[in-house]
Amino acid sequence: MEEVPVKIFTTSHVGIARQYFFLSLAAVLLGSVLSLYMRFHLTYPQKGEITPELYLSWLTLHGTVMVFFVLTLAPSGAFGNLVLPGQLGAKEMAFPVLNAWSFWVTLLSFLVLVASFLATGGGPLSGWTAYPPLSVVGAIAGPGEGLGQTLWFVSIAIFCVAQLLGAINFIVTVTDLRAPGMTLLRMPLTCWSWFVTAVLSLLSFAVLLPAGILILMDRLVGTSFFVPGGLLVGDMVIQHEGGSPLLWQHLFWFFGHPEVYIAILPGMGLVSHLLATFARRPVPGYRAMVWSTVAIAVLGMVVWGHHMFTSGLNPYSVMAFSVLTMVIGVPSTVKTLNWIGTVWGAKLRLNAPMLYCLGFVSIFVTGGLSGLVLGQAQLDTYFHDTYFVVAHFHLIMGVAALFGIFAATHYWFPLLFGRMMNDTLGKWHFYLTFVGAYAMFLPMHFAGFAGNPRRYADFTTFTFLGQVLTLQKGITHAAFFTGAVQLLFLYNLFHSISRGVKAKQNPWESTSIEWAGEPAVAEIFRGPYELGLYGERDYRMQNEGGEE
Amino acid sequence: MPTAASDELLTGSGGPPPIDPELPFGGGGPDGEGNNPPGWQRRTSLTGIVVLMCVSVMTFGSFLSAMVIRRGLGATNWGHTPMPVLLYWNTVSLLLSSVFLDTARRILRKGKRQEFTWLWGAGTFCGMAFVAGQFVAWYQLAHQGVYATTNPSAAFFYVLTWAHAAHVVGTAIPIVMVMVWALQFRLTPKRRTTVDAAAMFWHFLDVMWIGILLLYRYWA
Ligand code: HEM
Numbered sequence: 001m002e003e004v005p006v007k008i009f010t011t012s013h014v015g016i017a018r019q020y021f022f023l024s025l026a027a028v029l030l031g032s033v034l035s036l037y038m039r040f041h042l043t044y045p046q047k048g049e050i051t052p053e054l055y056l057s058w059l060t061l062h063g064t065v066m067v068f069f070v071l072t073l074a075p076s077g078a079f080g081n082l083v084l085p086g087q088l089g090a091k092e093m094a095f096p097v098l099n100a101w102s103f104w105v106t107l108l109s110f111l112v113l114v115a116s117f118l119a120t121g122g123g124p125l126s127g128w129t130a131y132p133p134l135s136v137v138g139a140i141a142g143p144g145e146g147l148g149q150t151l152w153f154v155s156i157a158i159f160c161v162a163q164l165l166g167a168i169n170f171i172v173t174v175t176d177l178r179a180p181g182m183t184l185l186r187m188p189l190t191c192w193s194w195f196v197t198a199v200l201s202l203l204s205f206a207v208l209l210p211a212g213i214l215i216l217m218d219r220l221v222g223t224s225f226f227v228p229g230g231l232l233v234g235d236m237v238i239q240h241e242g243g244s245p246l247l248w249q250h251l252f253w254f255f256g257h258p259e260v261y262i263a264i265l266p267g268m269g270l271v272s273h274l275l276a277t278f279a280r281r282p283v284p285g286y287r288a289m290v291w292s293t294v295a296i297a298v299l300g301m302v303v304w305g306h307h308m309f310t311s312g313l314n315p316y317s318v319m320a321f322s323v324l325t326m327v328i329g330v331p332s333t334v335k336t337l338n339w340i341g342t343v344w345g346a347k348l349r350l351n352a353p354m355l356y357c358l359g360f361v362s363i364f365v366t367g368g369l370s371g372l373v374l375g376q377a378q379l380d381t382y383f384h385d386t387y388f389v390v391a392h393f394h395l396i397m398g399v400a401a402l403f404g405i406f407a408a409t410h411y412w413f414p415l416l417f418g419r420m421m422n423d424t425l426g427k428w429h430f431y432l433t434f435v436g437a438y439a440m441f442l443p444m445h446f447a448g449f450a451g452n453p454r455r456y457a458d459f460t461t462f463t464f465l466g467q468v469l470t471l472q473k474g475i476t477h478a479a480f481f482t483g484a485v486q487l488l489f490l491y492n493l494f495h496s497i498s499r500g501v502k503a504k505q506n507p508w509e510s511t512s513i514e515w516a517g518e519p520a521v522a523e524i525f526r527g528p529y530e531l532g533l534y535g536e537r538d539y540r541m542q543n544e545g546g547e548e
Numbered sequence: 549m550p551t552a553a554s555d556e557l558l559t560g561s562g563g564p565p566p567i568d569p570e571l572p573f574g575g576g577g578p579d580g581e582g583n584n585p586p587g588w589q590r591r592t593s594l595t596g597i598v599v600l601m602c603v604s605v606m607t608f609g610s611f612l613s614a615m616v617i618r619r620g621l622g623a624t625n626w627g628h629t630p631m632p633v634l635l636y637w638n639t640v641s642l643l644l645s646s647v648f649l650d651t652a653r654r655i656l657r658k659g660k661r662q663e664f665t666w667l668w669g670a671g672t673f674c675g676m677a678f679v680a681g682q683f684v685a686w687y688q689l690a691h692q693g694v695y696a697t698t699n700p701s702a703a704f705f706y707v708l709t710w711a712h713a714a715h716v717v718g719t720a721i722p723i724v725m726v727m728v729w730a731l732q733f734r735l736t737p738k739r740r741t742t743v744d745a746a747a748m749f750w751h752f753l754d755v756m757w758i759g760i761l762l763l764y765r766y767w768a
């Protein structure tokens with residue numbers, strides 16, 4: 001494979017992909033260490049001098065880092081940049097310089113986030129959702145709610161800018177830079193997901209940015225967009241009047257729900273692509289896959305209210321949000337059946353990336369089912385803010401999206417570093433992580449049944465939580481086990497970067513043309529999934545000419 | 549590359565999507581050599597500007613929806629923002645600058661470079677006048693005791709006008725750059741794209757501004 005030189009201020013899409021990759025790797029390490037700290041404290045609350053505020057600041061940083069800097073950056077920023085131009089038959093992204101800017105602005109946002117954690121007074125306490133009024137009124141709401149929380153909002157606003165720049169780049173690359181013959185309906189499903197993800201990013205980060213500006217004005221200028229009048233915090237009357245905390249929830253979740261699809265859609269595209277590649281079969285119902293992606297995105301824009309069922313919404317809108325939420329189950333099922341159809345009875349090449357994809361499907365189904373429970377307002381009234389929700393989103397967003405990232409790392413490693421990762425190690429890592437993930441997050445549902453609230457620093461002080469302590473302890477053990485297993489991946493990663501087997505051209509016998517190598521593709525003659533052909537070679541790359 | 553002569557598709561599980569030459573999007577991107585085709589930068593830049601407009605529409609749309617919700621809370625403290633007369637003069641100057649910039653852009657296509665420089669300069673000047681006028685208007689409002697903290701109406705007024713002014717200043721950067729290039733006779737064909745893109749976005753900011761103005765004149 002081609003060597004791409006390492007440069008700091010690079011405008012090459014591969015270089016930028018590497019930068020995003022390592023940034024999200026740093027972020028995922030930080031986020032994981034924090035989660036282990038939290039698990040340890042939950043199990044052994046008497047050990048160490050951990051105040052509830054300190055715990056909450058870990059929780060906030062963990063959630064923010066994971067959602068924004070891992071699940072948003074890695075799937076699109078890293079792998080989208082790496083692969084999208086190649087799969088479309090373009091040499092570069094549409095705006096290479098802008099692309100570099102997106103990365104450096106993202107890095108700035110990351111640094112500000114880390115600074116918020118180290119600020120005097122401590123890190124912010126409001127979680128990744130930063131609900132007002134406590135996130136607005138300042139240090140009176142807790143030590144980290146002063147400077148720390150301000151920096152947190154600044155970081156998120158900067159992040160929005162970076163994402164918007166990135167989204168523009170992705171969208172224009174897809175609309176304008178496809179090779180001749182690469183019609184929209186000949187794009188691999190990965191490209192479709194990156195495209196739809198970029199549209200979602202555009203629509204949602206363009207809402208979070210103004211929301212962030214308004215809340216910063218509340219904090220810094222003294223306006224009252226989000227703080228109600230007559231509010232008492234710490235025995236003090238807050239000098240704001242007439243604002244609405246619910247307004248923030250609307251704006252935030254209008255961003256927040258599309259955001260969860262920003263995290264998962266690239267993984268879905270990847271899974272469709274890889275299942276076909278390793279089952280050596282075309283994707284059954286390519287168009288259905290395209291349309292279900294679009295349907296998920298469209299529906300995903302109108303269901304944000306399901307995060308607010310218990311906030312006192314008008315019951316009619318609760319009903320509407322609830323119904324729309326359940327409807328998302330339909331395109332999700334189309335996808336799931338499609339994946340099962342792809343692999344059903346096929347002779348699978350069960351290598352590590354394929355295993356991660358199969359794992360993705362399993363976890364996606366498990367996590368999606370609890371979504372359907374939460375989508376019913378009556379049930380959610382009980383489950384809201386319990387560990388049931390934590391279990392739901394860690395499975396479907398955390399683990400499923402991470403499996404997508406693992407699969408992508410193994411699969412596109414040759415494009416990133418010119419070598420292959422070790423497959424045996426990858427398989428071990430997969431199986432152990434798979435077991436660990438279920439061991440962590442299945443029991444969490446039961447904690448939710450028992451009414452165990454989320455975002456509590458210590459369960460031992462509540463009698464009604466006596467029954468979940470053992471369960472929670474087991475979860476902690478599973479978490480440390482799974483954490484340890486990740487060392488396998490890290491070892492495999494760094495070992496393979498320098499020592500891995502040199503990759504050959506198109507190592508996975510894929511049809512898509514990111515593997516065609518230089519000089520890049522001339523023209524596209526074929527659909528994306530011409531696999532499972534008779535003859536001495538069972539596939540055709542999209543740029544291969546000849547008769548149909 | 550091996551030929552595809554002897555193969556047949558394994559169908560039964562769908563087969564590849566059919567290839568429809570009638571599709572409106574042809575994928576006319578890079579040329580056969582893997583290089584991007586001539587004019588690709590112009591094409592991507594203009595598409596990019598349109599996408600950027602979508603971002604701005606979304607941003608202003610969220611401010612607007614926040615306003616609707618905030619006002620709909622039945623709060624008695626919504627207030628009222630008196631509009632300085634100067635704002636209407638600013639509007640005139642913004643629209644004039646758009647007319648100048650666009651005429652300049654058209655005239656450049658005919659190769660009349662000197663006229664272009666004058667017209668573009670006039671447009672730039674009117675744009676600057678708009679920004680300066682906005683500053684004076686904010687000052688006048690503050691002088692009347694209307695601050696962002698006074699009431700929600702005023703708060704949103706400042707938010708919207710600041711956001712709009714930030715857009716204007718941002719767009720002024722390429723506009724001034726074009727001016728400098730024109731004065732140095734360095735307006736190469738490649739840079740014509742900047743001319744068109746900047747003018748396009750500038751018109752868009754006119755529309756934004758008139759929207760804000762009408763909103764405050766008749767509703768907020
Ligand atoms: C059929 C599909 C899904 C349904 C019906 C569904 C439903 C829900 C509902 C109702 C909640 C709110 C629970 C509460 O706070 O009381 C929720 C929370 C959440 N969901 Fe889903 N969901 C689905 C799929 C997904 C997917 C695909 C992702 C991410 C990839 C996701 C990520 C999340 C996250 C992150 C939260 C929690 C946010 C927070 O409060 O911190 N969900 N889901």
Ligand SMILES: [Cu+2]
Nearest residue numbers: 257304306307
């Ligand atoms: Cu949601």
